[in-house]
Amino acid sequence: MRLLALLLLPSLAVAQTGAIDRAQQPSRGVTLPPTGAALVDEATALSLNPAGLGYVGGSQLFYLHERNLVQDGVGDGVFLASRFLGLGAGLSMEWVRGRAQPDYRKTSLGLSLGSRTLQLGGAWHAFSSDDGDLDDLDTFDLGLTARPARALSLAAVVKDINAPHEGPYDLKRQYNFGLGVRPLDERYTLGVDWLFSEGAFRHGQATYTLNAEVIPGLRLGAGVSHGFVSGVPLTLQLAATVDTSGLGLTYAVGGTHDGTDHVVALRLSTESYRALRPPGGVVTLLDLNDELAGTSPLFAVLGASGTDPYLKLTRWLELAAKDERLSGVVLKMEGLPGVSWGKAEELRQAVLRLRASGKKVMAVLLSADDAGYFVASAADRIYAVPESMLPINGLAAHLNTIGGTFQKLGVQWDVARVGKYKSATEQLANTEPSEPWKEQVNAYLDxxxxxxxxxxxxxxxxxxxxxxxxxxxxxATAKQAQELGFLDGIILPTELDKKVRELLPDAHFSTTYAPRDEREGRWGRRRRIAVVPVIGTIAGGRSREDPLGFSQIAGAETVVRALERAQSDPGVVAIVVRVDSGGGDVLASHLMYQAVMDAAKHKPVIASMGDVAGSGGYYAAMGAQEIFALAPTITGSIGVYYVKPALEGLLGEKLGVSQVSLTRGPLSDMFDTWRPWTPEEQKAAQAWVDASYDIFITEVAARRKLDKAKVDEIARGRVWSGQDAQARGLVDKLGGLPEALDAARTRAGVPRDEELDVVILGEARGFFSGLGGEPGVRAVLSLLPEPPPSLPEPLRALARSAGLNLELLQPGMKAMMPFTLTVQ
Incomplete structure (x- = not known):
């Protein structure tokens, strides 16, 4: 038996064998390499099952050339596919020429919509030929592909739905049911198709397909097709494909008693396929400064802020450590924007994990302070350019007080607080820090x-x-740092390639590398861990950031809604609450805490702390079942206070403004910012703060399983390092986001060998996006009181220049750190 027609797309196998007259089956088109209705998910799906177009992630171009030497038949086809408005779109043109049949051109258009688990597609085919009857034909196809699980794909296709009839051409509807299974993993795929014409189910044709990835970049395929009644020929097809990232070449040969058929297919794609790996693997450059840069001010104003850049970077590093293609990373370091000591420790651990996975890491310093060098010290080798700025001079914290300034302005501050360490009054009203304030900061520095x-x-x-x-x-100069043993060398930029070759002689340098940037060949959807960020000052409304990047708001509406989404999504197996906040509004913090606890009733919830999880930030985190902090994480500051200014001295005595208050209650204007509190008002505010503090430490005692008196002892507004907080029971374990994700996986009972996706829900948005509310949460959060009018802009500008958190100057009940602790 001689080989012939490549077992065409299985759904068209009958029409594509040499036993079928092209003139009677013009919808056949060009023969395809081995595939099936449930397997096809490239541009060529337009010819077999248009639903497969929905799985094309980028843009693809396929060129196919077919030749049957015995029948002197020739076919050429060009297939294009891309994403368009969220749909899978396809266009193709095929030219079929044969000595015994009329020549024709087949033009096809197709669309597919759906998700990774279910796609519905349709296609239209038009024919052009010197044969007038054939020239009048057009047909329609409808296809469905369901991929409910990683190992299972199902398809149903109806071809030639309109069953056109022109002269000798009588096209009956054809039906194809396809099944695909992956008994091991994505490397091995088995397909079975049953194709039959309307009214001839028993006379149909069965096609069996096997595709295997022998090594990355080399795929082999085979197909067998036969019927169960006489007259349906047995066909065989074999194929081999060699892939590079954007280019692929396939050769297939097949046949039956009518002769041998050859097909050559060329693929160009914007999606990266698993490619033949160069010897030694890939080395890439990671510019930490660029990766940590935020959204441009223009995009932020328009509400186009995306995922927090630091969370994206940590995810990149985690995936890179698992990527077998990667053999090394060059870290370009020129500042770490937005990174304090907690994140620096997390990045350092990520570099150590890269090395533990077998990757080599080289750090090149253009500038680095202590935190930057702390990260770089984890690399295999550290180099600096001759003119590097290296202010590696030890840790320092600056405690600013502007009480003297406010005194000169005539501004007094009314404060109700709990605990000697909740030192809001000191920063605003004192002329120098108190001993308790210096005590806790010195302990952190030590x-x-x-x-x-x-x-x-x-x-x-x-x-x-x-x-x-x-x-x-x-x-230090680069030479001094090298002489002391903290650099491995001083290099010029032109010497970088040489140093990389010394570290990894056989590696190939790639500027386009990205972890898991290869085409997603997995069926179904991975189960997911949802990361819900609580980043910035806690307040009501949406999470948002100002256009210039001066501040970021963790909005209770956004956080609560994100937790609800994660809780209700059946594909989310666990939740990680990522906290990087010094706190803020008490009620907003409490609503987040309640939402975290509610989510924890349904799914595992883990808290991961970054640079800071103070006061309201810790409040939100403690609803989780397990809390992770980094050793340097600024943790605790458990306490509340109420602060408001008295502006009469500034506005009245200095600026000539007058105010007369008409009241109907003894304390009805206690929140007015004109005059200081009376003793009765001070007593009422203190009682309110005491009650709020009591609720706070009661909840901490209950969640952390600590004695309430013990909680009060370690609370009182005191700041701890993550290491010291763990020793006192406020934190369960030391670790960063990767450790928190691992703990979430374990609590969810997910096997270690199962791949999970990590999705971020509730990202901060730009300025205009924060002007509205979140649907479904607005009713709950309408209980949040409207804040009093903001302070005059001159006072806010003065405070900003002195390093004060502007939220501190906003009157109201706060669960936040009363000062910004910056350690340099």
Whole structure:
């Protein structure tokens, strides 16, 4: 038996074998390499099952050339597919020429819509030929593909729905039912199709397809087709495909008793396919400064802010550590915008995980302070350019007070607070920090300095005394840093390639590498872990950021809604609440806390803390079943306070403004910002704050399973490092976002070998997007009181320049850190 027609797209197998006269089956088109109705998901799906167009993620172009040497038949086809308005769209033109049949051109258009689990597609085919009857033909197809699970794909196709009849051409409807299974993983695919014409089910044709990825970039395919009654020929087809990222080449040969058929297919695509890997793997450059840069101010104003850049970076590093293609990373370091010591520790651990997975890491410093060098110290090698700025000079915290300034302006501050460490009045009213304030900051600095020295000593094999010598230089030159053992060399930019080759002699450098950027060949949808960010000052309304990046708001509406979405989504197996906030509004913090607890009743919820989880930020996190903090995370500040200014001295005495208040209650104007509180008003405000604080520590005691008196002892507004907070029971484990994701997987009972997607729900948006509310949550959060009018802009500008959190100057009940702790 001789080989012939490539077992065409299985759904058209009958029409594509040599036993079928092209003149009687013009809808056949060009023969395709081995595939099936449930398997096809490329541009060529337009010819077999238009639903497959919906699985094309980018843009594709296929060129196919077919030749049957015995019948002297020739076919050429060009297939295009792309995403269009969220739909899968396809266009193709096929030219079929044969000595015994009329020549014709087949033009096809198709669309598909749906999700990764279900796609519905339709196609229209028109014919052009010198044969007048054939020239008048056009046909329609309808296809459905369901991929409910990773190992299962189902398809149903109706071809030639309109059953056209022109002269000798009488096209009957054809039906194709396809089944695809992956018994092992994505490398091996089996397909079975049953194709039959209307009214001839028993006379149909069965097609069996096997596709296997032998190694990345090399795929083999085979197909067998036969019937169960006489007259249906047995056909066989074999194929091999070689893939590079954007280019693929397939050769297929098949046949039956009518002769041998050859098909060559060329693929061009914007999607990256699994490719033949160069010896030594891939090395890429990761510019941390670029990766951490936020959305442009213009996009932020228009509400186009995207996922937090730091969360995107951590996800990149996690995927890169698991990517077998990657052999090395060059870290370009020129500042770490938005990164304090908590995130620096998390990035350092990510670099160590890269190395533990077998990757080589080289850090190139253009500039680096202590936090930047702490991250770089985890690399295999550290280099600097000759003129690098290296202000590696030890840790420092600056405690600003502007009480003297407000005194000169005639502004007084009314504050009700709990705990000697909740030092809101000190920053606003004192002329110098108190001893309790300095005590907690000094304790944090001691803990973080010890952690810093330990990390650098372990990575660079240098004793702390050497690091102290580096600190003593104030602003070290690259040569000094190298002489002290903290650099492996000084290089010019032109020498970078040479240093990479020394570290990885056989590696191939790629500027376009991205982890898991290959075409998604997985069926169904992965189960997911949802990350819900609580980033910035906590307030009511939507999460948002200002256009210039000065502030970011964690809006209770957005956070609550995101938690509800994650809770109700059956594909989400667990939730990680990512907290990087010093707190804010008490009621908004409490609503987040309640939403976290409600979600934890249905799914595992883990809290992950970044640079800071203070006061209201800790409040929101403690509803989780398990809390992770990094050793340097600023944690705690458990407490509340109420603050308001008295502006009579400024507005009345200095600016000549007068105010007369007409009241109908003894305390009806206690929240007015004109005059200071009376003793009765101070007492009422303090009682309110005491009650709120009591609720706070009661909830902490209940959630953390601690004695309430013990909680009060470690609360009182005090700030702790994550390491010290763990020792006192406020935190369960030390670790970053990857550790929190692992804990979420474990609590959800997901096997270690199952791939999970990580999705971020509730990202901050731009300025205009924050002007409205969130549907479905507005009613709940309408209980939030309207805040009093903002302070005059001159006072806000003054506070911003002095390093104050502007929310501190907004009157109201706060569960937030009363000062911004910046350690440099």
């Amino acid at each position: 803990t973080q300095t010890a952690w810093y020295e330990k990390g650098v000593a372990e990575s660079r094999k240098q004793p702390p005394e050497r690091l102290h010598q580096l600190w003593a230089t104030g602003l």
